[in-house]
Amino acid sequence: MLISRESISWVIGGPQGSGVDSASHIFLKSIAMSGMNVFGRREYHSNIKGEHSYFSVRFSKDILRSHVDKVDILTTFDSESIVRHSPFLVDGGVLIYDPDILTKKIEEIHTLDMSSEYRLRRILLEKKKNYDFQGLLEELRQRNVTLVELPYFQLIKEFSEQIKDNSLSKLARITNVMSLAASLAVLRFDTALMKHAIQETFINKPKISEINVEAALYTYEYIERNFKNIPERYSNFLKREKVTAKHVILAQGNQTSPLGKIVAGCRFQTYYPITPATDDSEYLESNQILKQKDNINGSVVVIQTEDEIAAITMAIGAALTGVRSCTTTSGPGFSLMAEALGWAGINEVPLLVSLYQRAGPSTGLPTRQEQGDLLFAIHAGHGEFPKIVYASGDIEESFYDTIRAFNYAEIFQTPVIHLLDKYLANSIITCSPFDYKTKKILRGKFTDKTKVQNNDKSEIYKRFKLGDEPVSPRAPLGMEDKIYWNTGDEHDEFGHITEDPITRMRMMEKRLSKLDYIQKVIPLEEQISIDFENDIKSDMKKLLVIMSWGSTKGAILDSLEDLVSEIHDVQFLFIQLKLLNPFPGKLLQEIINNKIDQIRKKSKSFLEKDVIYVTVEMNFLSQLDILIKQNTVIKSKFKILKYNGRPMSHTEIHDSLINILNNNSKDRVILTNGV
Amino acid sequence: MEYKIADYKTDVHNDWCAGCGDFGILNSIQMALFELEILPHKAAIFSGIGCSGKTPHFINTFGIHTLHGRVLPFAQGAKLSNPKLKIIAVGGDGDGLGIGSGHFVNAGRRNIDLTYIIFNNGVYGLTKGQASPTLKLGMKTKSLPQPNVNESINPIALACISGFTFIARGYSYDVRHLKEVIKKGIMHKGLSFIDVLQPCPTYNDINTKEWYQGFTTEENNPKIRIPKMYKMEDEGFNGNVNDQNEASVKIMNAIEKSKEWENRIPVGVFYENNLVPTFEERLQSRIENYDEYPPAVQKIMDNEGYPNINVDGLVDNLKIKSSP
Numbered sequence: 001m002l003i004s005r006e007s008i009s010w011v012i013g014g015p016q017g018s019g020v021d022s023a024s025h026i027f028l029k030s031i032a033m034s035g036m037n038v039f040g041r042r043e044y045h046s047n048i049k050g051e052h053s054y055f056s057v058r059f060s061k062d063i064l065r066s067h068v069d070k071v072d073i074l075t076t077f078d079s080e081s082i083v084r085h086s087p088f089l090v091d092g093g094v095l096i097y098d099p100d101i102l103t104k105k106i107e108e109i110h111t112l113d114m115s116s117e118y119r120l121r122r123i124l125l126e127k128k129k130n131y132d133f134q135g136l137l138e139e140l141r142q143r144n145v146t147l148v149e150l151p152y153f154q155l156i157k158e159f160s161e162q163i164k165d166n167s168l169s170k171l172a173r174i175t176n177v178m179s180l181a182a183s184l185a186v187l188r189f190d191t192a193l194m195k196h197a198i199q200e201t202f203i204n205k206p207k208i209s210e211i212n213v214e215a216a217l218y219t220y221e222y223i224e225r226n227f228k229n230i231p232e233r234y235s236n237f238l239k240r241e242k243v244t245a246k247h248v249i250l251a252q253g254n255q256t257s258p259l260g261k262i263v264a265g266c267r268f269q270t271y272y273p274i275t276p277a278t279d280d281s282e283y284l285e286s287n288q289i290l291k292q293k294d295n296i297n298g299s300v301v302v303i304q305t306e307d308e309i310a311a312i313t314m315a316i317g318a319a320l321t322g323v324r325s326c327t328t329t330s331g332p333g334f335s336l337m338a339e340a341l342g343w344a345g346i347n348e349v350p351l352l353v354s355l356y357q358r359a360g361p362s363t364g365l366p367t368r369q370e371q372g373d374l375l376f377a378i379h380a381g382h383g384e385f386p387k388i389v390y391a392s393g394d395i396e397e398s399f400y401d402t403i404r405a406f407n408y409a410e411i412f413q414t415p416v417i418h419l420l421d422k423y424l425a426n427s428i429i430t431c432s433p434f435d436y437k438t439k440k441i442l443r444g445k446f447t448d449k450t451k452v453q454n455n456d457k458s459e460i461y462k463r464f465k466l467g468d469e470p471v472s473p474r475a476p477l478g479m480e481d482k483i484y485w486n487t488g489d490e491h492d493e494f495g496h497i498t499e500d501p502i503t504r505m506r507m508m509e510k511r512l513s514k515l516d517y518i519q520k521v522i523p524l525e526e527q528i529s530i531d532f533e534n535d536i537k538s539d540m541k542k543l544l545v546i547m548s549w550g551s552t553k554g555a556i557l558d559s560l561e562d563l564v565s566e567i568h569d570v571q572f573l574f575i576q577l578k579l580l581n582p583f584p585g586k587l588l589q590e591i592i593n594n595k596i597d598q599i600r601k602k603s604k605s606f607l608e609k610d611v612i613y614v615t616v617e618m619n620f621l622s623q624l625d626i627l628i629k630q631n632t633v634i635k636s637k638f639k640i641l642k643y644n645g646r647p648m649s650h651t652e653i654h655d656s657l658i659n660i661l662n663n664n665s666k667d668r669v670i671l672t673n674g675v
Numbered sequence: 676m677e678y679k680i681a682d683y684k685t686d687v688h689n690d691w692c693a694g695c696g697d698f699g700i701l702n703s704i705q706m707a708l709f710e711l712e713i714l715p716h717k718a719a720i721f722s723g724i725g726c727s728g729k730t731p732h733f734i735n736t737f738g739i740h741t742l743h744g745r746v747l748p749f750a751q752g753a754k755l756s757n758p759k760l761k762i763i764a765v766g767g768d769g770d771g772l773g774i775g776s777g778h779f780v781n782a783g784r785r786n787i788d789l790t791y792i793i794f795n796n797g798v799y800g801l802t803k804g805q806a807s808p809t810l811k812l813g814m815k816t817k818s819l820p821q822p823n824v825n826e827s828i829n830p831i832a833l834a835c836i837s838g839f840t841f842i843a844r845g846y847s848y849d850v851r852h853l854k855e856v857i858k859k860g861i862m863h864k865g866l867s868f869i870d871v872l873q874p875c876p877t878y879n880d881i882n883t884k885e886w887y888q889g890f891t892t893e894e895n896n897p898k899i900r901i902p903k904m905y906k907m908e909d910e911g912f913n914g915n916v917n918d919q920n921e922a923s924v925k926i927m928n929a930i931e932k933s934k935e936w937e938n939r940i941p942v943g944v945f946y947e948n949n950l951v952p953t954f955e956e957r958l959q960s961r962i963e964n965y966d967e968y969p970p971a972v973q974k975i976m977d978n979e980g981y982p983n984i985n986v987d988g989l990v991d992n993l994k995i996k997s998s999p
């Protein structure tokens with residue numbers, strides 16, 4: 001592995017419910033306050049208490065969009081986290097751990113999974129160490145890992161004596177802040193900033209805030225005093241990188257999309273609880289009262305329904321009244337919504353479905369990453385109707401895409417499925433504050449208020465008026481003189497049931513001609529985003545075309561930024577497909593052909609066969625590749641795939657691309673990393 | 676403008692079977708809307724799937740013919756985003772109590788101000804007469820190959836325990852009475868349920884018009900014939916809750932009453948409670964201006980088409996504040 005940028009990767013692990021989240025949050029905040037860019041990611045089990053969860057944070061002076069597999073600093077307060085993550089510590093890294101674990105047996109960790117156990121057994125066997133914590137630590141020592149012992153219990157005791165509060169059980173809850181302070185001490189982080197980050201976190205609980213600050217400072221000092229030989233790379237990292245605080249936000253995917261909804265004017269949302277989609281609705285409900293520019297209070301009504309069928313049908317009912325309406329779900333819930341999606345399709349109802357993918361089928365891996373629902377999203381619902389499927393590549397994009405998605409729904413009067421996923425929902429990045437004030441809201445065609453004069457039948461409102469354009473003006477329920485009907489059956493122009501073959505054909509043509517119309521109207525750069533291309537130079541040997549959709553973007557982009565500085569005779573072109581249905585095949589083909597033409601101008605000997613096509617996606621069947629094959633003549637040789645429930649890392653993509661360029665790769669590259 | 680009853684009718688060809696009970700219900704809804712002077716464009720009729728599901732097409736108000744079993748969530752979504760609309764939901768017994776029973780129960784928990792009418796014919800009409808959830812155990816209509824093996828649902832009792840706040844029954848051939856019941860249901864503040872006994876002349880040869888309109892004889896004097904169907908209010912039954920403390924007794928009374936069948940079939944109002952806050956009122960307690968500024972009327976963009984919203988505060992919450 002050769003990742004050139006200077007970044008540090010920090011992992012904190014512990015049983016669920018033990019405070020991993022709050023510790024990682026403070027850590028992230030502190031680091032971001034110092035002016036660093038961060039990328040954080042949460043991994044957890046479908047469980048409330050006891051199973052292993054962890055949070056990884058990567059930070060750097062440069063922009064980061066993904067995680068790496070290696071860990072520089074591993075912070076733990078239980079034994080399982082050490083077994084799971086210490087094999088990934090870099091040589092010369094740092095482990096913070098509770099020396100109490102030495103009395104424990106690895107076999108007694110009931111929640112340990114097979115992969116982690118085998119991994120450790122193999123390593124210890126290779127290095128001829130015993131399969132126990134003693135052996136584990138010896139192996140780490142051999143790799144120059146600095147072992148930072150943090151005797152939590154003893155420190156808490158001493159600390160309680162110092163602050164004259166001996167309710168140890170209450171104080172036990174500060175272990176997480178201690179582990180965090182220890183991590184920051186390893187980085188010789190500014191204590192004033194650390195204090196500030198803790199206070200910000202507990203802003204409404206001054207007592208708790210105070211005790212946490214004290215405990216943090218106490219731990220910090222303990223580490224500083226007892227561990228003077230922290231590797232330079234860490235103790236001096238922040239000083240060396242010399243960053244200054246920036247004007248940034250810390251954004252999490254399950255906040256950015258709902259925030260986009262508020263801006264877009266979504267005022268009605270339904271949901272049935274499901275990971276990782278629920279947070280979206282909770283965010284909306286928590287911020288239900290809105291400040292309008294005209295000083296009137298707006299509001300979003302958020303309804304928890306009895307199931308996902310009710311969720312989507314209620315959202316459709318709301319949409320009929322003219323409100324921008326949305327339902328939010330994940331795979332199992334989306335499966336239940338299929339019939340209603342078709343109803344919205346035949347009745348031309350603008351509706352947004354935020355589909356936060358997770359690993360399927362069935363309940364699959366309920367809290368893990370996968371992009372397995374692409375083809376399903378495109379095909380969900382029986383019969384034929386136009387449907388827009390739109391995917392976001394990263395957290396920042398998801399904000400702006402949500403506004404677009406609502407515009408599409410109304411302009412084209414049809415359901416839009418906004419594809420997001422667990423990786424986006426539960427990751428966190430630093431990015432610029434959202435520039436929302438300049439974004440346009442486009443509501444498509446509404447009928448005007450003209451009234452029917454003198455009972456003139458020809459003026460009677462026709463909801464599904466046939467004309468030159470596929471979209472006819474809509475009216476909200478309740479509008480005077482604009483009465484109309486809807487039905488799931490085929491309808492005439494008024495919306496009444498018909499089985500007339502000619503009307504049927506006309507209505508099919510009206511609706512399905514939207515597919516071409518959509519591709520004509522949506523700006524090309526919103527359909528396909530060229531996320532990376534390097535300057536065209538002469539004597540290029542190869543063109544590497546990478547095509548992806550959704551959240552693999554970050555790791556690809558991070559990898560490409562490294563690759564251009566490592567490899568000099570290759571042109572890179574990274575294409576992110578955002579509009580997945582209707583699929584912009586022609587546009588994709590054009591983008592690539594243009595690129596080839598440009599290269600040819602400079603490198604005469606460059607041939608079609610010098611183009612290497614790679615698709616990257618988190619599923620087994622290479623669903624994007626299937627779409628590309630259906631819609632273009634492009635035949636990607638390489639598919640980088642992953643379906644173990646853990647997101648693709650910068651490391652993995654980087655290495656896979658190198659292997660491909662070195663003629664050292666299988667056609668199907670199956671990635672396997674991740675704890 | 677003066678409205679006539681004809682203004683509530685469409686000229687869509689009605690393809691129900693001759694003698695279908697649905698006609699009576701359709702007329703009753705049209706008359707109720709007319710008599711309550713609810714302007715056509717202020718009402719929306721939602722329906723499920725089945726013969727009954729076609730109802731909205733014959734009524735000149737907004738008419739939303741939805742999916743099998745899903746009429747209630749569609750209707751509730753519309754009502755919550757525009758509470759000014761008068762909403763009536765209609766559908767079959769299979770629609771509401773079979774495939775849609777989960778929504779029935781959960782709608783009760785919300786108590787949204789709308790009226791739900793079930794066309795109760797004991798069969799799945801449109802799919803040619805299979806047993807519906809209200810058909811009694813052991814009954815074999817002419818459309819069934821074998822007698823019904825399922826116990827039946829008591830819709831009135833189910834509504835009672837689900838939290839509906841107006842619960843009544845009508846009979847599709849007594850349009851005058853049914854119309855009044857529907858009017859009461861519409862006027863009621865909260866979720867109303869009206870179970871309408873609807874003979875299906877084509878598939879249900881048990882609960883026929885003749886059967887409903889038949890007589891039973893008095894116990895002591897077989898010469899005295901009493902109509903099976905009777906109006907509860909005529910016999911002094913009063914399901915009105917005047918004080919929340921009596922709600923549970925009134926619910927029990929209504930359930931008890933709803934068990935009468937075969938020889939005595941009560942119609943009229945089983946239960947009415949105006950004291951339960953509607954969902955809209957509950958929303959109102961969180962969203963102060965919900966009533967006058969519900970989702971459907973909110974202005975989401977300014978005159979130039981930019982978002983009419985200020986989320987600086989929310990963005991600020993995400994900001995990294997590096998100095999205390």
Ligand SMILES: Cc1ncc(C[n+]2csc(CCOP(=O)(O)OP(=O)(O)O)c2C)c(N)n1
Nearest residue numbers: 725726727743767768769770798799800801
């Ligand atoms: C999801 C789904 N399953 C099955 C059907 C087929 N179907 C159409 S109508 C109907 C039953 C209608 O019975 P009921 O709701 O009692 O209405 P009625 O026709 O008696 O008025 C069924 C099962 C359907 N339309 N949708």
Ligand SMILES: [Mg+2]
Nearest residue numbers: 767768798800
């Ligand atoms: Mg029926």
